[in-house]
Structure formats: C-alpha cells, structure tokens
Amino acid sequence: MSSKDTNIQRGYQHTKNLWEKTHSANTDQCNEYIDLSIASDISLDPSLARKKLDNFPQLSEFEVVRHYTQLSQKNFSIDAGMYPLGSCTMKYNPKINDVVAMNHKWTGLHPYTPEHLSQGALALMFELQQALVAITRLKACSLHPAAGAHGELVGVKMIRAYHDKKGQQRDVILVPDSAHGTNPASAALSGFSVRELSSNAQGVIDLEEVKAKMDDRVAGIMMTVPNTLGVFEKNICEISQFVHEQGGLVYCDGANLNALVGQVDFSKMGVDVMHINLHKTFSTPHGGGGPGAGPVVVSDRLEPFLPRPFVEKTSEGLFTWSEATDDSLGRFRTFYGNFGMLLRALCYIYAFGKEELSLISEVAVLNANYIRSKLIDYYHLPFESASLHEVVFSDKLQNKQNHVTALDIAKRLMDYGFHPPTMYFPLIVKGALMIEPTETESKTEIDRFLEAMIRIAKESQETPDLVIKAPHNVGYKRINETQAARNPILTWFDSSSVD
Amino acid sequence: MRYIPLTLSDRKQMLQDIGVESTQDLFSSIPSRCRFEGQPALPSKKNESQLISYFSELADQNQSKFKGWSSYLGAGAYQHFIPSVVDLLSSRGEFATAYTPYQPEISQGTLQAIFEFQSMIAALYGMEVSNASMYDGASSLAEAVLMAGRIRKQRNVYISQAVHPEYIDVVRSYTGDVDLELIMLPVGNDGRTQIENVDLEQAAAVVFAQPNFFGVIEDLTVCKKFGDVVTIVANTDPLAFGLLQEPGAFDVDIVVGEGQSLGNPLHFGGPHVGLLCSKKKYLRQLPGRLVGKSIDEDGREAYVLTLSTREQHIRRQKATSNICTNHSLIALRSAIYMACMGRNGVMALARKNYERAHTLCEKLLHIPGVKQKYASDFFHEFVLELPTPTSTFLANMEKQNILAGIDLSTWNAQSDREILICATEVKSDQDLDLYVNAFRGAL
Numbered sequence: 018m019s020s021k022d023t024n025i026q027r028g029y030q031h032t033k034n035l036w037e038k039t040h041s042a043n044t045d046q047c048n049e050y051i052d053l054s055i056a057s058d059i060s061l062d063p064s065l066a067r068k069k070l071d072n073f074p075q076l077s078e079f080e081v082v083r084h085y086t087q088l089s090q091k092n093f094s095i096d097a098g099m100y101p102l103g104s105c106t107m108k109y110n111p112k113i114n115d116v117v118a119m120n121h122k123w124t125g126l127h128p129y130t131p132e133h134l135s136q137g138a139l140a141l142m143f144e145l146q147q148a149l150v151a152i153t154r155l156k157a158c159s160l161h162p163a164a165g166a167h168g169e170l171v172g173v174k175m176i177r178a179y180h181d182k183k184g185q186q187r188d189v190i191l192v193p194d195s196a197h198g199t200n201p202a203s204a205a206l207s208g209f210s211v212r213e214l215s216s217n218a219q220g221v222i223d224l225e226e227v228k229a230k231m232d233d234r235v236a237g238i239m240m241t242v243p244n245t246l247g248v249f250e251k252n253i254c255e256i257s258q259f260v261h262e263q264g265g266l267v268y269c270d271g272a273n274l275n276a277l278v279g280q281v282d283f284s285k286m287g288v289d290v291m292h293i294n295l296h297k298t299f300s301t302p303h304g305g306g307g308p309g310a311g312p313v314v315v316s317d318r319l320e321p322f323l324p325r326p327f328v329e330k331t332s333e334g335l336f337t338w339s340e341a342t343d344d345s346l347g348r349f350r351t352f353y354g355n356f357g358m359l360l361r362a363l364c365y366i367y368a369f370g371k372e373e374l375s376l377i378s379e380v381a382v383l384n385a386n387y388i389r390s391k392l393i394d395y396y397h398l399p400f401e402s403a404s405l406h407e408v409v410f411s412d413k414l415q416n417k418q419n420h421v422t423a424l425d426i427a428k429r430l431m432d433y434g435f436h437p438p439t440m441y442f443p444l445i446v447k448g449a450l451m452i453e454p455t456e457t458e459s460k461t462e463i464d465r466f467l468e469a470m471i472r473i474a475k476e477s478q479e480t481p482d483l484v485i486k487a488p489h490n491v492g493y494k495r496i497n498e499t500q501a502a503r504n505p506i507l508t509w510f511d512s513s514s515v516d
Numbered sequence: 517m518r519y520i521p522l523t524l525s526d527r528k529q530m531l532q533d534i535g536v537e538s539t540q541d542l543f544s545s546i547p548s549r550c551r552f553e554g555q556p557a558l559p560s561k562k563n564e565s566q567l568i569s570y571f572s573e574l575a576d577q578n579q580s581k582f583k584g585w586s587s588y589l590g591a592g593a594y595q596h597f598i599p600s601v602v603d604l605l606s607s608r609g610e611f612a613t614a615y616t617p618y619q620p621e622i623s624q625g626t627l628q629a630i631f632e633f634q635s636m637i638a639a640l641y642g643m644e645v646s647n648a649s650m651y652d653g654a655s656s657l658a659e660a661v662l663m664a665g666r667i668r669k670q671r672n673v674y675i676s677q678a679v680h681p682e683y684i685d686v687v688r689s690y691t692g693d694v695d696l697e698l699i700m701l702p703v704g705n706d707g708r709t710q711i712e713n714v715d716l717e718q719a720a721a722v723v724f725a726q727p728n729f730f731g732v733i734e735d736l737t738v739c740k741k742f743g744d745v746v747t748i749v750a751n752t753d754p755l756a757f758g759l760l761q762e763p764g765a766f767d768v769d770i771v772v773g774e775g776q777s778l779g780n781p782l783h784f785g786g787p788h789v790g791l792l793c794s795k796k797k798y799l800r801q802l803p804g805r806l807v808g809k810s811i812d813e814d815g816r817e818a819y820v821l822t823l824s825t826r827e828q829h830i831r832r833q834k835a836t837s838n839i840c841t842n843h844s845l846i847a848l849r850s851a852i853y854m855a856c857m858g859r860n861g862v863m864a865l866a867r868k869n870y871e872r873a874h875t876l877c878e879k880l881l882h883i884p885g886v887k888q889k890y891a892s893d894f895f896h897e898f899v900l901e902l903p904t905p906t907s908t909f910l911a912n913m914e915k916q917n918i919l920a921g922i923d924l925s926t927w928n929a930q931s932d933r934e935i936l937i938c939a940t941e942v943k944s945d946q947d948l949d950l951y952v953n954a955f956r957g958a959l
Contacts, residue, residue: 031817032624035632035855047860051597051941055871062893065733067761067863072639075858082601085629085852089610092625096609102618109519110613113564119603119781122575127589128785129922130579134914137577138784151557163651163786164841166828177693202828202838206662208693211833249545280543285550296841300519304845305626306616306648306805308787324689348685351592351654351774352785364571370561373517375552379539380520380527386542387530403545431622436615442829459521460530493621494813501810501822505799507645508635 030492032087035074036509048078072510091492092305093436099462101388103407103439103451104197104245106275106297111368114300114361123360128352132337139336142353143328145312145363149293152366152374153283155314159323160354165272167349168292168311169203169239174346175290175315175322176237176266177207182322182344185264187236193222195246195443200239200270209236216445220246220400224255231259237266242286243276245443245451246400247385247407257287266290266318274298275455276382276406279375289316298377299362310358322346326353380456381406384463388452391467395474399446406455412448415474419481423448426473428495429487433469518564579917586947587919590897590938591729592653592680592752593785594777596865597942599856602779606849616805616841620820621812627819630844631807633851640757640854640862641771642764643793648805648821649847650790650839653774654683657723657750658690659803659837660770660792664721664746665696666801666836667769672718676701676709678728679750681927687723696720707732707890707899714742721746726763727756730936731873731897732890736766746770753777754791756895758866770794779853780846789846800826803837805844865941869896872939872948879952880937885959889934897938899924904959906935912958918951920958 047053076084093100100107118124126138146158162168173190180187190204193214201211212230217223221244238260243249250256257267269283269291275298283291295301296309303309315323325345326338341347369376382405389398389408397413415421427437427450439451454463476484488494506512522530527539536542543551562570579585587595606612610625617623617630630648637646650656661673673691675684677700688698701722704710707730714722722742726734726749739747749763751773757763763771773791780788794802800823808822828835857865873896880886885903902909906923913920921938924931939948 032628034628034635036635045860046858047864048599048856048858050599050856050861052944053861053864053868053941055868059867059870060874060893061759061870065735065761065893067757067759067765070639070758070859070863073636073859073862074855075860076855078599078601078856081852081855082605084855085605085611086608088625088629089605089608090625091623091628092610092614093619093622094610094613096613100615102615105615107615110609111519113567115607115612117567117571119607120572120575122572122578122583124781124783125595126578126784127587127595127782127919128593129589129591130587130784130919131910131914134579134585134919135784137574140577141571141574148556148558154552163655163843164839166838166840167651167655170838174689174693197840198828198830198832198835199838199840201833202831202835205833205835206690206693206838251545251547254547254550277546279552279556281546281550282552283550294841302612302845303615303841304612304843305614305623305630305848306844307841308651308789308843308846309841310787347689348682349655349689350652350686350786351680351682351788352652354785355787356784357781357787360571364567367559367562367567367570368519368564369517371555371558372561374556374558376517376520380522382542383522383527383530383534383539386534386536390534403542405542405545427619428621431619436622437619457519457521460523460526462521488621491621493624493816493818496620496812496818496820497810498620498820498822501808501820502825505806505822506809507631507796507799507806507822508638509632510635510639511644511796 030087034509035076035084038076038080039074044075046075046077098434099458099466100436101438101452101454102436103453104272106453106455108300108455109457110300110302114364117364118357118360136336139328141363142359143330143336145359146328148363148366149312149314152278153314155283155288156317157320157323158312158314159327160312160359161324161349162292162311162313163350163355164307164309165292165294165311166199166203168313169199170206171324171349172268172290172292172313173203173207175319178322178346179266179319180236187234189234190236191230191238195244195445196239196241197270197272219402220248221250222252224252224259227256227259231263235265237268239268239270241270241273243273243405246409247404248400248402249405253286261287272297273406276378278378280378290319295358295362300365301358301361308355308358310355324349377456384454384458388454388463388467392470395471407451407453409446409449409451411446411450415477416448419477421477421481421484423450425484425487426450429473429484430469431488431491435466435469585917585919588921588937588939589919591922591936592774593782594753594938594940595782595942596777596940598779601856602849602852605852606845611848612845617821620818624818627807629848629851631819633847634807636851636854637791638793640754641793642762643771644796645799646793647802648807649842649844650792650804651843652788652790653752653772654686656772656790656792657683658687660748660772661687661691661721663801663803664748667798668720668744668746670718670720671695671697672699673721674699674701674714674719675723676725678703678709678730679723679725680729680752683750706892708734708892711738716743716745719745721748723748723750725750727895730890730899731894732892733760733895736763739766739768755862755866755869758862759870775850778850780849787843787846789843789850801836804839804842868941872941872943873898876939876948880955883956896940897936900935900937902933902935905932909958913954916954918954
C-alpha cells in the first residue's frame with residue numbers, strides 16, 4: 018500500500034478521470050453498438066477532413082459503467098437524504114414520472130413530425146397549458162421556456178413588447194432587494210435598467226416604497242411571492258393595483274409557488290405574468306443543475322405577446338400549433354419546450370388531481386413552520402413575519418459567540434448526512450440559512466434534521482472547532498474555491514493560465 | 517397521497533407543537549381578497565396504475581418508429597442509436613435528483629462528470645474551453661452573439677442565411693433590445709455562405725453553421741480572414757467533427773452547438789443541450805456555469821463551480837447572462853455517450869453517417885426529375901429538388917408510413933419543391949432501398 022492509501026476515509030475514493038483510464042493498449046478498441054462498417058471508402062475532400070481527434074478518451078463499456086457508478090456515489094441527492102435547500106424546492110421526484118417520460122413512443126418522436134401524426138404530444142402539451150392556467154387562474158400559458166430564468170426573460174420581454182405596442186418609452190423595472198439574482202439579470206438582458214426596492218422591517222415591500230420609486234419610466238415590477246424570506250408579500254394586491262394605475266405591469270417570480278398551490282388566485286393578486294419552475298413545484302428532477310422547465314402564464318393583457326408556437330384545440334377537437342402573430346415575441350429556443358420535463362410535471366399534477374393538489378402547499382407550509390418552531394430557540398430569526406414554505410434563520414448567535422458562520426454550520430450538516438440549506442441568501446439577511454423542507458419529507462426525517470441542527474448549535478458553543486473545520490467524514494475536506502478561480506483549469510488538458 | 521409521508525397523527529402533533537389549530541391558520545398572512553376559491557379545474561387524482569394507462573394511451577396517438585414508421589427527419593434534431601448504458605447510468609437518482617453542485621464536498625460526482633464533459637466537448641470542437649451547458653443550440657448561439665457584442669464593441673452581426681432558421685429567430689429575440697443589428701449573408705448555388713458583404717470595420721461578429729442548415733459543409737478557412745471580428749460557428753450535430761475538420765483548426769473564436777446527438781433522445785424537441793466553447797482569453801465573457809479543478813484542504817484533487825463572479829447570483833444585473841439552471845443532466849448523458857463511443861467510435865460513427873447519407877442521395881439522384889440543390893459536399897443531410905411539390909410528395913410518403921424529410925417551404929415559400937433529407941447510422945441498406953422505392957412511387 019502506498020502512503021496515500023492510508024488516507025482513505027469513509028466515502029473517499031479517488032476516481033481517476035476518463036483520460037487517466039484511457040490506456041494506449043486499448044486505443045484500437047471500438048465499442049460496437051450498431052453496425053459502423055462501410056462498404057467502400059468515403060469521398061470526402063481531404064482538405065475538409067479532420068486530421069485526428071486528440072484529447073478524447075477510449076474505454077471499454079464496463080470501465081465506463083464503473084466510472085459513472087463511482088462518480089454517482091460521490092453525490093448527495095434527494096433520493097439519498099433530506100435536501101432542505103431554500104428556494105430550490107428539493108422534493109421527491111416520483112419514479113413513475115421518469116417511467117412515463119422515457120416511454121419510447123415519446124422519446125422517439127421527432128419535433129418536426131407533422132401535427133396530425135403527433136396528436137398525443139400536442140394533447141399532452143395542451144393539457145399542461147390548461148392545468149397551469151387552472152392552478153394560477155391566469156389567462157394563457159406558453160410552455161416554451163427551458164428554465165426559470167428563461168421564463169423570466171420571456172416574461173420581461175413581453176412586458177417590453179406591451180409597452181412598445183402602446184408607444185410608451187418605459188425602460189425601468191422595479192426589483193426588491195430580496196429578489197433572486199436572475200430577476201435583475203433578466204431585466205438587464207431585456208434592455209431595462211433596474212431600480213431596487215428596499216424591504217421593510219418585516220421583510221416585505223411597502224406600498225409607500227413602490228410609490229416612491231414609481232414614475233412614468235417604470236415598465237413594471239418583479240415580485241417574488243412569497244418572497245425569498247418565505248414571507249407573503251401582504252401588500253401585493255395594493256401594489257399591483259397601484260402599478261396598474263400607473264400604467265405598469267406586474268411580474269410574479271413563481272419560484273416559490275410551492276407555498277401557494279391551490280391557496281392563491283394569481284389573477285386576483287393582479288399578476289400579469291409569472292413563470293413556474295416545473296422542476297421545483299411540480300417535481301421534475303433537478304438533474305444536478307437542470308434541465309428544468311419554466312413555462313409562463315399570463316393575464317389577458319399579455320396574452321397576444323406569448324412566444325409561439327403553443328398548442329390550440331380546434332372546434333373539431335384536434336390539436337394544432339398556433340399561428341405566428343405580429344405581436345408574438347416569437348422564439349427563444351428551438352422547437353416547443355422541454356417536452357420530457359412537461360410530461361413529468363403533468364404526471365405529478367394528475368397524481369394529486371383537483372381533490373388533493375392544495376395538499377402540496379399545505380404540507381410544505383406545515384413542515385416549514387414545524388422546523389421554525391423547533392429551531393427558534395437555537396438560531397436567530399431575523400424576520401419574525403409568518404413563514405410559509407421556508408424559513409430563514411441566520412448565524413448571528415453562533416457567529417457572535419465563537420465566530421461560527423453559516424458556511425461552517427452548512428458544512429457540519431453534511432457530516433450528519435444532510436444537504437445544507439441555502440446559505441447567504443437572501444442578501445438582506447447577514448449569514449442567512451434558508452431552510453425549505455417541502456411536502457415530501459417524513460416527520461421522522463425532519464426530526465432527525467432538527468436534532469442535527471440543535472446539536473450543531475450546541476457544538477458551536479462547546480466545541481466550535483468541530484464546526485469550523487467541518488466537514489470531517491464526507492470524503493473531502495473543504496475545497497479551495499479561490500485557487501480554482503485564480504488559476505482556472507477547465508479541461509483535463511488545460512494547463513495554461515489566463516489574465 | 518402516496519408522495520406525502522405525514523400521517524394524520526403526525527400532522528396533529530406538529531400543529532400542536534407550532535401552536536395553531538389547523539394548517540389553514542398558517543396561511544393567515546395571505547389577504548382573503550386573493551385566496552383561491554374552490555378546486556382547480558383539473559381531472560380527478562390518479563393512482564400509478566391509472567397514470568400509466570392514461571399516458572400510454574396519449575403516447576399511442578403519435579406515429580413513431582415504434583409503430584412501423586420510419587423517419588428521415590433531421591434539421592437540428594437527429595436520430596442516432598443510444599447505448600443502454602446512457603439511459604441507465606444517467607437515471608441513477610444520485611445524478612438525477614441532485615441540485616446544482618453548490619456544495620462541492622458532496623457533489624464531486626456531478627462536478628467531475630461535468631468537468632469531463634467540458635473537456636470532451638472542447639476536444640471535439642478543437643477549442644480551449646467549454647462551459648457546463650446551456651439550454652439548447654439556439655439559445656447558446658444567441659448568448660454567443662451577445663458575448664461577441666461585449667468582446668468587440670461594434671454594431672453589426674453578420675449571420676449566414678444557412679444557419680438553422682429557428683436559431684436565427686432566437687438570436688433575433690435575444691438581441692432585440694440591445695444595440696446589435698443582424699445582417700443576413702446569402703447562400704450561393706454551391707450551398708455555402710457568401711461573405712462579400714461583410715464590412716470588417718463595423719462588424720462585431722460573423723456567424724456560420726457547420727455543417728449548415730442544408731447539410732452542406734462550409735469552407736471555414738474564410739474564418740481566418742476576419743481579423744478582430746469575432747467568428748462564431750454554430751453546429752447542430754457535434755458528431756460531424758468525428759469526420760470534419762474541427763472549428764478550432766480555423767482559429768474560430770466561439771463555437772456553439774446542439775448536443776442532442778450525443779446520446780439524447782429526440783423527445784419531441786427537448787430537453788436537449790446547448791454547447792458553448794470559446795478561446796480561453798474570452799473566459800470572463802462566457803455565460804453559464806463552469807467547473808474548474810482544485811484541491812481540498814488535504815490536497816485531494818477536487819472540482820468546484822468557478823468564476824461565478826460572471827454570474828447572476830453574484831453580479832445580478834451586471835452578469836454575463838441571466839442563466840442559472842442549465843441542462844446538466846443532458847450534459848452528463850452526453851458525457852456518458854462520448855465515453856462509451858470513445859475516440860474511435862466517434863470517428864467511425866461520423867464516417868458511417870456520411871456514408872449513409874451519400875449512399876441514399878446517390879440512389880435518389882437516379883430517379884428522373886430529382887436533382888441535388890447544392891453543389892458542395894454535405895455531411896448526413898442534403899437538399900433535393902423534386903419534380904412535384906414537396907407537400908404532395910410528403911403526403912404520399914406518409915401513406916407508406918415514411919416521414920420522408922422536411923419541406924423547406926416551411927421557412928421559405930419559394931422552396932416549395934425542396935426537401936431536406938437526413939440518413940444516419942440507424943438506417944440499414946434494406947431501409948434505404950425501401951425508402952428509394954417508396955420515393956419513386958410518391959413523386
């Protein structure tokens with residue numbers, strides 16, 4: 018055994034990369050999946066042909082299987098344990114959704130299959146459009162966007178198109194200081210400048226704050242409801258009414274819809290456009306960073322501007338692609354949407370049905386409030402307003418006492434077998450720890466999580482080093498992020514530096 | 517409800533501990549004027565057995581190759597064989613049900629896999645760096661054009677008319693509110709982009725597709741003529757570069773691609789995966805996530821998300837893009853696919869694709885009245901001119917359970933006798949003969 022082997026801890030196993038596993042001895046190997054032989058040589062002009070394919074691995078199939086199986090074992094996942102990552106809605110991703118979505122009759126369908134031969138796919142998309150309209154009570158839906166931020170971009174562009182059509186020069190969007198970073202980024206990408214709204218002492222936006230920042234350059238307001246503190250924006254109806262009176266529109270960031278399914282009527286809230294993260298509220302897997310899906314639902318004000326195409330039903334009961342119109346935004350991607358994700362989301366919605374859909378938010382909110390009630394004696398709660406589906410604590414107590422930070426608490430949670438909460442967000446809370454349990458955790462698992470959090474609070478007092486130096490038993494110590502950014506190495510064959 | 521583990525007694529206990537009577541009390545912060553009244557207009561709940569029946573009945577309303585149909589459709593979404601390994605490994609819950617790897621100590625699986633993905637994509641395109649993925653090829657191209665505008669502060673973006681029309685639409689949508697003007701470059705009789713109109717002074721970027729929308733292989737040596745103008749190559753099938761000279765060899769600045777062909781199903785158009793590579797000197801202008809190599813405190817090799825100061829969660833409105841969630845799992849699938857195929861597999865596969873399409877094209881050109889539209893060589897799809905309107909021809913082919921190709925009048929009314937046909941490695945000699953016979957009868 019080399020001296021290195023004595024360092025092996027639970028969970029740690031160095032996985033050589035694919036190139037380190039590529040041996041010169043097997044470079045003439047070729048895994049046969051389908052006949053690749055050709056009868057005669059091809060006629061391509063040598064000047065157009067590639068000379069050689071360097072830096073590409075070559076392994077046998079079983080080596081590939083081992084490689085990725087070993088890598089998978091180095092991942093924490095919701096399948097393996099509680100993942101209370103605030104604002105990300107890490108809930109159970111039912112296996113049936115994957116089975117339904119990976120049916121070969123869907124996966125083999127080419128997007129340019131004529132509509133009369135793809136009626137099943139169009140029907141499915143139509144049903145999901147209808148379902149999202151039914152759940153929000155807005156007017157119309159496009160399934161086009163690939164993710165939440167993509168939906169935001171589409172939504173903000175619709176707001177711009179609405180004002181352009183009216184011949185109004187409005188180039189400012191109001192965004193609360195508690196918003197996700199994607200909100201201002203999406204607004205900027207649409208050519209808007211961002212005017213920030215300050216949250217009040219209860220963590221919400223006052224009507225007076227909106228009045229103070231509103232003028233005739235403001236195209237609209239982007240509100241996250243409930244906001245990133247998990248607190249309902251209690252002035253939202255008045256704010257919407259005021260913004261509308263001033264000629265602006267209301268964008269609702271639907272990232273936190275898990276708190277409100279079957280609880281809030283978004284048309285009554287005055288929403289003109291919202292995106293829905295199907296990978297949050299409707300359980301499509303996060304995939305280690307996507308793919309998700311971010312459909313947009315709109316009020317009748319914005320309906321004409323929806324991206325095309327979407328599915329319509331004819332009077333004969335057939336499904337058809339909507340025609341392009343002058344007002345439509347057009348396309349933000351190829352084809353029609355992340356179809357495989359749309360299938361999974363509809364499967365989740367139908368599993369609950371009209372009878373039980375509101376259970377999603379009821380239980381998600383119950384779980385979050387239970388966590389709040391149990392941790393409030395151990396962690397600082399920066400805003401005391403009622404929590405919905407998530408609760409935001411801070412590291413204030415631990416930091417003051419022994420300089421234990423939110424990061425340390427997060428890393429220590431890993432040792433107890435939990436994924437950490439979202440850290441340092443929202444930005445309006447110093448040392449934030451944002452906890453979102455969702456509706457799919459059992460009480461037993463939540464209690465185990467609470468016990469871990471309480472133990473960490475005690476450790477922070479009694480043995481702070483244990484927390485500050487965590488993690489201890491997940492296979493890796495803290496990873497040096499500064500070095501990675503200072504000297505970026507982004508491919509295995511990259512050794513050069515960049516200024 | 518089977519997805520909700522709480523029992524009634526759990527709930528009762530929890531409510532008691534919280535100190536409220538009912539769960540509805542927890543919603544009292546929501547004003548009554550915007551509460552949801554009644555039930556949503558949805559069907560009744562379905563158990564798993566009912567879900568399976570319901571969705572398979574819907575699926576059966578489609579025509580696909582599993583019902584005796586064959587397809588020669590391409591145009592940005594291609595039918596390739598997918599090894600079983602790809603579906604099974606990528607659907608492991610450890611990969612599929614993880615979030616973005618913000619906590620690297622417990623996300624090394626995703627991080628290493630994406631680092632390897634970046635490496636393989638960069639190698640395939642012959643580029644220095646690749647990001648961790650985008651939504652699809654079209655949105656990647658739009659982001660690349662915006663990136664070019666940041667690199668070279670000029671107004672004009674010259675874009676080949678032989679770029680996929682939907683990609684052009686997406687670029688238009690993304691750039692509508694910034695100070696960039698799109699100028700189309702025409703396509704010559706040889707099927708290649710003509711560059712005479714490019715005004716180098718005012719140009720921010722020039723965009724080509726390789727192979728282009730008509731399947732034609734462009735001569736990318738022209739990319740070397742553009743000096744400081746940012747050259748962008750868009751690609752809808754990365755497997756082409758198992759055979760064709762890689763864009764990096766022509767000193768191209770940015771390469772974008774659609775990675776669907778790398779082990780990902782057609783799935784009626786998504787989710788697919790966007791690829792985005794550039795020279796390393798443009799690193800800080802790249803949109804999207806990047807995985808970099810580092811070490812942990814004990815010196816173990818490890819990977820992290822890096823250079824996030826470009827991104828929206830740090831920079832907010834000053835970020836290089838608003839992208840957050842990308843298409844990581846499809847990137848992982850692509851990595852597994854590339855690892856399975858290996859260098860030799862990718863090269864053999866590309867040759868086979870070229871050979872299949874050329875074999876088919878040659879057979880079809882023996883049919884009287886059928887002509888090849890463009891003179892230049894192509895990869896795995898090609899445009900034919902038919903003696904009859906394409907729409908009539910396609911309807912006749914459908915009667916024989918064949919999706920024969922794509923009617924180019926979809927995008928250009930004057931092309932009503934043109935068809936784009938794709939043949940990949942999945943077509944056997946017998947398939948091609950059946951197709952040719954049907955073709956003859958359908959004209």
